[in-house]
Amino acid sequence: MAKVIVVGGGAAGLVAAWRAASLGHQVRLLEANGRLGVKLRISGGGKCNITHDGSPRSLLEAFSKSQARFLRPSLLAFDNQAVLELLHREGVETYSRDNGRIFPADRPGSAGAVVAAFEMLVRRAGVDVHTGARVTALRGQSPRLDGLVLDGAPIAGEVFILATGGASYPETGTRGEVLGWLRGLGVPVRPWFPALAPIPLQRPRPAWEGVSLRDGELRLTAGPEGRRLSAFRGDVVFTKAGISGPAALELSQATEQARREGAAWLSYASILQPAETVDAAVLEEQRANPRLLAATWLQRHLPERLVAPLLQEAGLERTLMLKDLPKAGRKALVALVTALPLGEPQPVPLARGEVAAGGVDLAAVDPRTMALRGWENLRVCGELLDVDGPVGGYNLQAAFSTGFAAGSI
Ligand SMILES: Cc1cc2nc3c(=O)[nH]c(=O)nc-3n(C[C@H](O)[C@H](O)[C@H](O)COP(=O)(O)OP(=O)(O)OC[C@H]3O[C@@H](n4cnc5c(N)ncnc54)[C@H](O)[C@@H]3O)c2cc1C
Structure with missing residues (x-):
């Protein structure tokens, strides 16, 4: 029986603490916020898209190849069915939507029910839970972590599990500072990077706020006439500052990458056929x-609201009939539906992402145990790892699976 300290009481930390305590270890859970699972509570717009339907293999396919390879052992050990069985045993009913996303039964505060279930699990397993406990430093050197600093005082332990999450939505407690501490201890890390975030535009269209472009494809090119860099099928919704919606979130990481590399340009194809x-x-x-x-x-x-302003921008009269449309006007009309220019992005905000890309380099972590290579008693799990999946319940599943592996001591 080991004295285990888990830092972070979110999705990964809750599962890690419950698992380690269930295996008989003496577990202390330290959470900076006044209550557990704050990000879980706001996930899925407060409904909490817990996981995704399908085989473990299909879940893994949602991640990049290297992330899928890393996640495979932990996902197989604690997959979507295992998560759901655990929640069902705690009385949380769930349902699967047509698009495969799994949610708790639709009731007010349904995300809260998920947190309550995990809270019940950790407390029943005997975890010593401390909220309002923000760890401020790590003490030790490879190969052993000696302890942590909490309220200026050292905290000793035998095994340490870091489950402090990413760096987006800092108001939920995730400020990302632990990654810097790990780098200071010589652990290979990839800096935080925005992902699944709305994209601000150089030329936003606040008058179109709330209007959606539907059933088409958001495209990222290296400049207005540049080569295609990436694309995502799905809807986009105009915001005051730029665009949001599924396609914008999914393309935000690539957009920010391209912007930093010097040339990023966005357009939307409502019709997916070639312009010709x-x-x-x-x-x-x-x-x-x-x-x-x-x-x-x-x-x-x-959308109807865009028609008049777009015709005006294209220099076409609103009353123009097709028979009077000159060749140049026809080309302009076609361009609006095959490549509606959204233009250059502004920096994509790390803080507004549903996840933060970057984190502890996966090559530095044993994928079966989440133990940091070169360390005897230090494990990392959840979003603190360099894992970022698409929208759809994948990120919580990754946090649950890696948390389970980290707690399997
Ligand atoms: C708005 C929003 C909606 C989302 N919706 C979904 C969704 O529906 N489905 C999905 O799969 N994913 C969703 N995600 C992503 C998902 O919530 C995260 O990927 C997941 O919560 C990560 O789990 P985690 O345990 O690693 O981190 P977190 O859940 O963020 O938990 C980390 C915890 O560590 C604590 N902590 C940090 N630093 C310290 C410290 N120094 N000392 C003590 N404690 C510390 C934090 O306070 C926090 O509570 C959403 C994210 C956001 C922001």
């Missing part, structure tokens, strides 16, 4: 339906 095909379709429409307004045609593919 759409041009031919407009020509056909001109012949078949010459008196159709260009505005009416555009409205079939773009």
Whole structure:
């Protein structure tokens, strides 16, 4: 039986503490916030998308290749079904949406029910829970961590599990400082990097706030005429400062990467066919339906609120009929639906991401135990690792699985 100290009472830390205590260890859980699971409570818009449906293999496919390789052993040991069984045993009912995302049953405070279940599990397993306990330093040198500093006093332990999360939404307690301490101890890390965040634009459209571009593809290119860097199928919603919505969140990391490298440009294709095909379709429409307004045609593919301002920007009259559309005007119309320019991004904010990319380098961690290589008594799990999955319950699943592995001492 070891004296285990877990730092961080979020998804990963709760599971790690419960698991270690269930195996008979004496566990102390230190959480900076006044209560446990603060980020869990706001996840999924307060509904908490716990995990994703499907086989472990299909879950792993959502991550990059190297992250999937790392996650494989811990996910197989504690997969989505294991998470759900645990929650069901604690009385949390769950359901799966058509898109595979799994949530607790829709009730007010449903995310809170998930936290309450984990809290019950850790307390019943005998974990000594300390909230309002922000650790301020790590003491020791490879290969042993001697202790932590809490309220200026040293805290000793035999095994230490760091589950302090990422660096986004710092108001939920995750300030990311532990990564800097680990780097100071010689642990290889990748700096925090924004991910799954809204993208501010150089030229935002506050008047369009709340309007969505649907069923198309957000595209990232190296400049307006540059080569394609990345793309994501899904909706985009205009915000005061830029764009949000599923496609914007998923493309935010690549966008920030491209921006830092010097050239990033965003556009939205409402019609996924090549411009030449759409041009031919407009020509056909001109012949078949010459008196159709260009505005009416555009409205079939773009939200009504955008039609008048976009026609104006393209230098086209609102009353223009297709038969009077000159070739240049037709090209402009086609461009609006195949590559609506959103323009250059501004820096993507780390703080507003649903996750933070970066973290402890996966090569420095044993994927079966989450033990840091070169250290005898130090383990890391959850978002503190360099793991970032897409939206859909994948990030919580990664936190639960790696937390379980870290607590399996
Ligand atoms: C708005 C939002 C919505 C999200 N929605 C979803 C979703 O629906 N589904 C999904 O899968 N993922 C979602 N995520 C991502 C997911 O919540 C995180 O990836 C996950 O919570 C990470 O778990 P973790 O335990 O590693 O970190 P956290 O849950 O962030 O827990 C880390 C804990 O460590 C504590 N801590 C940090 N530093 C210290 C310290 N020095 N001393 C003591 N304690 C410390 C923090 O206070 C925090 O409570 C969402 C994230 C956000 C921000």
